[in-house]
Amino acid sequence: MTKRFPKIRDVAEAAGVSTATVSRALSAPEMVSRDTRAIVLKAVEATGYRMNHAARNLRRRQAGGIVVLVPNLANPFFAQILSGIATAMAPSGYNVLIADTRQADAGSSMLDYLHNNRADGLIVLDAGLPEEVLSAGQGRAFQPPIVFACEWLEGDDRASVTIDNAYGARLAIDHLVALGHRRIGHVMGPPDNILTLTRAQGTRAALAAHGLAVREGWFFAGDFSLGSGAAAAQRWLAMDDRPTAVFCASDAMAGGFVGALHRAGVRVPGDVSVVGFDDIEIAAHLVPALTTIAQPRRLIGETAAQKLLDLIRKTGQPGGVRDVLPVELVVRESTGVPARRSPR
Amino acid sequence: MTKRFPKIRDVAEAAGVSTATVSRALSAPEMVSRDTRAIVLKAVEATGYRMNHAARNLRRRQAGGIVVLVPNLANPFFAQILSGIATAMAPSGYNVLIADTRQADAGSSMLDYLHNNRADGLIVLDAGLPEEVLSAGQGRAFQPPIVFACEWLEGDDRASVTIDNAYGARLAIDHLVALGHRRIGHVMGPPDNILTLTRAQGTRAALAAHGLAVREGWFFAGDFSLGSGAAAAQRWLAMDDRPTAVFCASDAMAGGFVGALHRAGVRVPGDVSVVGFDDIEIAAHLVPALTTIAQPRRLIGETAAQKLLDLIRKTGQPGGVRDVLPVELVVRESTGVPARRSPR
């Protein structure tokens, strides 16, 4: 910001009107007569004027942007969601700020975002943030509207855009049972995560509904990552009494699981069937192509963004509306009828 | 922004000093005596004061943020880079804005970002933007510092952080040749992309250096995506005279290529060896695990961010420094000695 930009006053002079008129011609065209509007627009063109957002935001007492809190930016799962958010936000003129909640200085800067004037609203993709951050500003400070996406806070009535995780789990289990599996395991996400909980609970419920055993030993710990899927595979390999099918709470874990199994000489779906969750793009291209529960990631992002805009503009529902988007089973190659007998 | 926040004046009153002193105590502590500083800090605490960024930015004539121009946010390749950028930017206090350059309203809003006061600098991951956008503002307007990352503009001397793509290609080809391959193909990225060009050119050069044929029919069109890799596989399958090894310009394409081949009954590396490029996280977990050229994505992001900060602060080199980060070959399972004879 070294040279001088034309400011609104320059445009006003060029057009022979007042700054107020220029301002109105640009942000409330209907308040200005057709003729002056044309003159002003021409002057804007001629001077190359561009509005100064800092000034507008100061005067309007707003931030001019929203922030998206992502648990781990490096995780490609969020890419599609972010894209959806960006798409939906583009026409609004709001900036989209991105912050990684698991970063070094997370604590303080998160508060900074939340507390005031850095953002007019936020989309939270990480319900695992410290309570005091998410519920901050209840006291003296003002808290901007929040929309949770993917994850949410139990017992909290703020707006959210999620999927029915238990139903997704049920689809996976039903599919496996229909294929003839009776011995079904589950690779879980990180502990305490709401998605982990609901998917695991959904799995348990579906198993029970089919009158199948729920063996705790077949519930493998994981954290949604590729590596944790591979680690679960090692534990599966070390078992005497293995499940013939495994439902993984994320495609990444399913990929890691299948890969590690393959390297140990176990075939999918020949020896064990695997179902993933998410339907990330590569799922269809894996070897074998992954059977999975598809969730509409881009739509989740777009919906969350739209919801946030409504909240900011105070249009639409007063708040607290929880959208639940549909999931569906996508059958590919990684599931099949169970082997005559468990290998080994 | 409905309720009233404590402003600097409130803090000043609470502390019994002037607003100037409060401002200095907060952003230039050394200008204020130890005692007053303590008093001010206490008053800040007591009032719950948080600075208004819009006001500061207006006064300082800056934007308070940088923007990252991403060609396709949904592409997970960029996730790691964004993460690196976010990490490096966090301590600076600059906001990180993200914009998808292939979005609907791209043209106009990109200009908006570039031209002024929306950003103090930008990191461009898409050198394919229209010239008039990237070179905009040379005339009357001021253009903020730019750092190119991954991609760059040929003949442009602005700062950039890249890798040696030709060398990466050479590593891949050398590896294949060392395994005994003489018939080597290449799946390319999108036309006119600088990465496509340099990698293809590097491939040609390496091939020539080994005295091997450069057959145009073995250079498959692609666009870095999974689908285009799978499409290339179809073309490979339809050939009479196939290469025994294929170097793909991205891991995504390699994944798509291998997957499609597998579904057609062709084995990797038994029937054909495949090398990727990028070393995305899943590469190590694929079946077969992908041999690839690793590039330090997170480091690219961090370096670009640091460079941009230097440019903004006018520290460091005056500008135009081009960093080239190292790449390396990672040998996994997708490459092996060529089959005795080409299948079919």
Added chain:
DNA sequence: CGCAACGATGTAATCGATTGCAAAAGAGGA
């Protein structure tokens, strides 16, 4: 003892756009 120099603080102008209020300009209507 007196003056220069320095450090700490306060005063007030400033950044650039928006908007409440008032004045001016039309538009009808009697």
Added chain:
DNA sequence: TCCTCTTTTGCAATCGATTACATCGTTGCG
């Protein structure tokens, strides 16, 4: 022609923090 009502415009205050410049003590040194 005069008056009321509506639409367009302009004036000037305002948003909240920063910072150039001025002020007021202090300290140091000749």
